[in-house]
Amino acid sequence: MFRRSSLQCSIRALLLLIPWFSCLVVGEVSHNFSQCQEFFYNRTPPRGITAAGYQPICQRYKNQYHFASLYHRQHRAPLFSAYLLSPPDGKRPKTPWMCEPQLAFSHASPEMRQFNTPPDQNVMESQAVTQDYSNSSFTKGHLNPSMHQKTIEGRKATFTLTNIVPQRAGSNSGPWSILENAMLRKFKAFCNGSMYLITGVMPYQSEARWINNRVSVPEYMWSAYCCPLFRSDLPESERLFFPTFAAVGRNDRNSGEEIVPVNVKARAATRGYDVRRMPLETLEGILAQRLAMPISLFDGNCRK
Numbered sequence: 001m002f003r004r005s006s007l008q009c010s011i012r013a014l015l016l017l018i019p020w021f022s023c024l025v026v027g028e029v030s031h032n033f034s035q036c037q038e039f040f041y042n043r044t045p046p047r048g049i050t051a052a053g054y055q056p057i058c059q060r061y062k063n064q065y066h067f068a069s070l071y072h073r074q075h076r077a078p079l080f081s082a083y084l085l086s087p088p089d090g091k092r093p094k095t096p097w098m099c100e101p102q103l104a105f106s107h108a109s110p111e112m113r114q115f116n117t118p119p120d121q122n123v124m125e126s127q128a129v130t131q132d133y134s135n136s137s138f139t140k141g142h143l144n145p146s147m148h149q150k151t152i153e154g155r156k157a158t159f160t161l162t163n164i165v166p167q168r169a170g171s172n173s174g175p176w177s178i179l180e181n182a183m184l185r186k187f188k189a190f191c192n193g194s195m196y197l198i199t200g201v202m203p204y205q206s207e208a209r210w211i212n213n214r215v216s217v218p219e220y221m222w223s224a225y226c227c228p229l230f231r232s233d234l235p236e237s238e239r240l241f242f243p244t245f246a247a248v249g250r251n252d253r254n255s256g257e258e259i260v261p262v263n264v265k266a267r268a269a270t271r272g273y274d275v276r277r278m279p280l281e282t283l284e285g286i287l288a289q290r291l292a293m294p295i296s297l298f299d300g301n302c303r304k
């Protein structure tokens with residue numbers, strides 16, 4: 001065993017080079033959402049995202065695409081996940097957290113898979129791992145929530161850490177989960193076709209915050225839907241919610257109130273993690289300012 005140590009050393013030296021090397025290779029490969037365009041309205045991903053460092057991921061599990069995420073390598077977190085809403089059958093599955101070997105190795109299978117224990121060093125370099133969250137004061141917040149997916153495979157596929165951001169428990173199990181339920185009810189009651197959702201994050205503006213010095217913490221969560229075919233007998237009171245609607249949620253109770261005001265009277269319930277509902281155009285205005293990119297989430301604003 002000792003005699004092998006110099007060989008092990010050189011192997012280790014080689015392995016240390018791989019993260020750097022494989023990132024380089026990945027960076028050269030042209031990636032897009034061409035394998036999973038069906039999760040975007042008119043098969044058109046959001047326009048206007050110009051910054052470098054974003055990696056499209058077609059989220060594949062059990063040999064099938066289930067949704068799409070735009071992953072930010074440096075943040076080790078997604079900017080958004082896009083999916084079609086379909087009401088769930090049965091309970092939230094018990095399932096292990098998964099990772100995306102394709103982020104670490106450009107030639108790896110595009111399927112998500114369970115983490116090795118301990119996690120592979122290259123995987124760990126390229127994305128968040130469950131340990132990043134274990135000593136943080138954040139929960140693992142789904143962008144595409146398991147309760148918006150019908151099949152058991154679809155629900156399990158949401159448990160990949162590239163669909164997850166550090167979210168305060170007060171938001172995740174409070175106002176944000178109420179929003180997710182409200183969208184599900186709107187879909188069931190008034191949508192007469194597909195509902196396309198895009199849910200994402202806004203990082204802190206001036207000074208990035210991190211958990212474990214590795215994973216970017218969002219200041220706000222946002223979500224928008226597009227339901228191009230809604231019921232013709234839509235009640236007057238629902239007109240405002242179709243074909244599109246959006247919301248922004250606080251993920252920091254100490255944030256200012258310019259984007260999402262705090263309802264002081266509801267504080268016992270919201271605990272400062274209020275969600276502000278708004279028209280799609282308002283959200284796009286906020287995103288343009290905060291992300292410094294003029295983002296158009298749905299082709300033709302979901303109206304063609």
Ligand SMILES: *[C@@H]1O[C@H](CO)[C@@H](O)[C@H](O)[C@H]1NC(C)=O
Pocket residue numbers: 029030031032033034
């Ligand atoms: C997407 O990427 C593939 C290869 O990476 C390329 O062949 C294809 O033309 C691209 N599609 C678009 C719409 O850019």
Ligand SMILES: *[C@@H]1O[C@H](CO)[C@@H](O)[C@H](O)[C@H]1NC(C)=O
Pocket residue numbers: 131132134135
């Ligand atoms: C979490 O914190 C405990 C106590 O400080 C420490 O023993 C443990 O190694 C930490 N775990 C991780 C994954 O950082």
Ligand SMILES: *[C@@H]1O[C@H](CO)[C@@H](O)[C@H](O)[C@H]1NC(C)=O
Pocket residue numbers: 192230231232233
């Ligand atoms: C829902 O869509 C179907 C098929 O396009 C149509 O026949 C039906 O009238 C629609 N229902 C409502 C309430 O709009």
